[in-house]
Amino acid sequence: MDNRPNFDDIRELIVSLAKMHGETPEQMQSPTYRLRDIIWHWDYKRASQQAEYENELFRLTESIRLHEAAMKDGDLLTANKGIMMAQMAAQNLSGFFDALMEDLRTVMRDSEKFQWPEFPDPYEVPAKYDYKGL
Helix, strand or coil: CCCCHHHHHHHHHHHHHHHHCCCCHHHHHHHHHHHCCCCCCCCCCCCCHHHHHHHHHHHHHHHHHHHHHHHHCCCCHHHHHHHHHHHHHHHHHHHHHHHHHHHHHHCCCCCCCCCCCCCCCCCCCCCCCCCCCC
16 A cells, blocks of 8 residues: 555545535635635645645755765765755745645634534544554
């Protein structure tokens, strides 16, 4: 089983949940709609969330590789540039995950548009789902 995340699948999940509650993909992409009652943080105009994630992860690992290679050569200026570029890629990944968290929170929260049943206390995911995340 491949445990790597597929962010395009997650994007489609969020879009389908939004549709169930009366949101349209066009509304999710509109900057003017964002100013009303719901704010979407991921860029739903982007063709692929997966490609954005993979690009930033590549930039991070390539920047670390640059740093290590420059350090072996004693090139501190280029080594520093590698660390600086790694920090920027990490910041972009942080923003990517923060936006994902906020959009999941939006579809999870109770509001006029998004209503979920209350969890009993305690609640256990039924064994038939074979959920290994907890």
